[in-house]
Amino acid sequence: MMIRPELDYYAVLNVSRDAPKEDITLSYRKLAIQLCPHRDPKYERDFVSILGPTHMQPLSLNRQWEYINMAYDVLGNDLHRAIYDRFGEAGLFQGIQLPNGYFPPYQYHGDHMKVYHDVFGSYSPYANIIDIVTNPPLLYSTLEHGIGVRTKDPPVEKIIYLELEEVFKGCTKLMHVWRQEFLDSKEERTEKRKKTLKLKIQPGTTPGTRFCFKEEGDRSPTKIPADIIFITADKPHPAFERSQHHNLVYTHNITLKDALVGFSFTIRTLDKRSIKVNISDVVNPDYIKVMPREGLPICENIPIAPDMRPAGVKKKKFGDLIIKFQVEYPKFMTNKMRILTRELFCELQELQKEAEEAPHPIHGLLQKKGSKPH
Incomplete structure (x- = not known):
């Protein structure tokens, strides 16, 4: 069997072995501009021809x-x-046993355009160059700061807490922010003023949903305003807790008697309805009761364009209501109560033992049919 010589990846990218990652990426970008098979001919004349042949010619x-x-x-x-x-390369392809675990064999996926897109953020290797030509950077020119390129402030993130009732029905939130605003047309003087931003909360909005208001931050002669981002979170609720985005969990306290003999109770829902729940099972520590479609609405993305919206009234989807039980044990018992309770559980154990030892009706029938007459 012929052994293939190992490929020197550093030589391929024309970088030294101690090159930082930035240099490796830059070298790849230069080579990709020349070698990408999908490059546009109209840009090839302007950008590729001036670079000359590669070192792998x-x-x-x-x-x-x-x-x-x-x-x-x-x-x-x-x-x-x-x-x-x-x-x-041999260790890379064969896998290596490391002190903290096993490194499985590496295998190149073969999707060249995936690597290409991950580096450029685009399927065009000239995206950055063309963007500078078609969308030149914003400049500022003031007596105080001179001339320069405007840079954008980092985004401002704010947490907005929602009641579960607001999540259930949906609502509109008016968010007031204070920001620097220009006082004159020359954009030289600023003052703090209040700006009101409107958030449309859809029914079923999940925690962590981000509402971005582009460039609504402070105005400055030398800066591009920051984006203001509101991130949703749930306020603690006295009765319910959200689970798996659209389910609701309700915990009901019961006595030991209720857990053994059954009971009924009523739950007041987020939309002010009353649900009666009947429990006839023995409630063990892992017992739960699921009420289908009594949770939060499932938030769906609906096309904005009217002609793209589905015809007719679409029935909303909901999560489930999951009911858990917390058993409260008696704080004291008299001797007589202890004796009666002990007798009760002894009788219960005997009944369970008899039920386990009793032949199954079908087994008895088969035995009767298969027996020989005396």
Whole structure:
């Protein structure tokens, strides 16, 4: 069997073995601009021809394209690179037993465009270059700060707590924020003013939903306003707790007597209805009662365009109401009560033993049919 020589990924990307990840990415981007088979001819004349041939020129363009993507898939991943640096391509492909676990054999997925898209964030290798030409950066020019490029402030994130009743029905929230605003047309002087932002909360909105108001932050002569982002969270509720996004959990306290002989009770729902619940089973520690479609509405994305919305009235989907039980034991018992309770459980154990030892009706019937006459 012929052994294939190992591929030097650093040589493929034309970087040194101690090159930082930024240099590896930059080298990949330069090579991808030249080798991408899907490049647009109208940009190739402007950007590719001035770069000249690559250092892998004797190889075909398709083979070079394959090699640079595989090389970056390895060197662009910190773990894969560490395994390759220490054990070479053979260790990478065969797998290595490490002190903290086993590193499984690496296998390149073969999707060159996936690597390409992960690096460029686009399927065009000229995206960054074209964006600068078509959307030049915003500049500022003031007597105080001179001339420069406006940079965008980092986003401002705020938590908005919602009552479960608001989540159930949906609501509109008016959020008041204070921000710096310009006082003159020259955009030189600013003052703190109140801005009201409107949030449309859909029924069933889940915790962690982000509402982004683009560039609604402070105005500044040298900055692009920050995005203001509201992130939803649930307020604690006295009766219910959300579970798995759209289910509700309700915990009901019962006595030991109720747990053994059965009981009924009523739950007041988030939309002010009353649900009567009857329990005839013995309530053990793991017992739960599920009421289908009595949870929170399931939030669905509906197309904004009127002609794309489904015809007719669509029935809403709901999660479930899950009822759990907390058994309260008596705090004291008299001797007579203890004796009676002991007798009760002894009798219960005897009944269970008799039920387990009694032949099944079907088994008895089969035995009767199979027996020989005397």
